[in-house]
Amino acid sequence: MSRTTAGRDSARAARKPAVCGARRLHGMTAPHRSTADPLGIWRRLADASVLLDGFHALKHALRFQAHVPVAVTTGRRAxxxxxxxxxxxxxxxxxxxxxxxxxxxxxxxxxxxxxTAVAALAVRPSREANLETLRRSPRSAPVVVLDNPRNLGNAGAVIRLAAGFGATGVVTTGTLDPWHPTVVRGGAGLHFATVVERLPVAELPPGPVFALDPEGEDIRALKLPDDALLAFGSERTGLSAELRSRTDHLVSLPMRPQVSSYNLATSVAMTLYHWSATGGASA
Structure with missing residues (x-):
């Protein structure tokens, strides 16, 4: 983490009231450490839980009301x-x-x-509740759609961006699991700050689809609506035919000639910034 980011974290925390105890923050009912069996809890829950890998992932999950039954470290004082x-x-x-x-x-x-030698297990949010949020209309912020993404780290970076901009959620199509431990690690635990689900194209949430494509209209000439689905193709193959057929508007990002493409997370960041800078809801 950069010093600038660390400073922002500290500043935000200083503006918040102190949290006294686990129950007030995220409703957990973990027993006191001296009577708990953390390793037994871990082994019992590991297969069905979300791995929070590192201090920052655990920090963010707790801030956004994740239920965390167990957390371990090799250096508690540190x-x-x-x-x-x-x-x-x-x-x-x-x-x-x-x-x-x-x-x-x-x-x-x-x-x-x-x-940071910290790890924890968290309960994954309810899929039913997530789908209800995605389908709610009108929405106050877009949904980011990653069409058949291939890179776990890129998917995590996008989820982190979506949380930072206050997007309604991130939906992936295809085979990549957006809750894979590597994706959660890349997202720094911010899966719990937005909605994250995998859906087929036919079941995407309602709303106009603005898909990024080199042949699209320059994004600088557009205002992206709050209820938009902002769709981004695979890092390797671009938009699928199925997603393209669902698209209402093709949109392009400004790019110097002879530069072939932007990184997926960079493209999402530019698009969400454009949405927020042209009247989108404040994160």
Whole structure:
């Protein structure tokens, strides 16, 4: 994390009232650390839970009301010091929640150890509630649609962007699981700050589809509506024929001649920024 980002986190936290205890923040009923069996809880829940890989993923999940039954670290004191510095709003919850484990135990639980040596399991949000949010009309912010994305890291970066801009959600089509641990890691736990689901093209939420395509109308001449579906094709093959047939408007981003394309997350960032800068709802 950059110093600028860390400063913003601290500033936001300073403006919030202190949170006293896990129950007030996210409704969990975890017992005190001395009576809990965190490793037993972990092994029992791992297959059906969302892996929060790293301090920042856990921090964001707690801020956005995730239910986190168990969290571990190899350095409890260091993790709480990090909370004091970057996330004092969740520090009390972390003090109750975090259990210190050995390096060997941590590495056995987490396939790709994070530099902060913190990991947790969270309950995935209700699919039914997510679909209800996506289908709500009118919406106050667009839905980002990733049409058959291929790169897990790109998908995570897009979810992080969508959360930052206050988008209604991110929907993926195709085979990529948007809740894959690598995607959640790339999204820094911000899956819990927006709606994240996978749907076939035929079941996309209602709303006009604005799809990014080099042959489309220059985005600078358009105002993107709040209830739009902002669709982005695969990094390798672009928009699928099925998604293209559903599209209402093709939109292009300004690009210097002989430059072939932008990174997927960059394209999403430019599009969401254009939406917000031309009258979109404030994040």
């Amino acid at each position: 993790a709480l010091d990090l909370a004091d510095e970057l996330a004092p709003d969740v520090r009390d919850v972390l003090e109750t929640l975090l259990t210190e484990v050995s390096e060997d135990t941590y590495r056995a639980l987490v396939p790709r150890p994070h530099p």
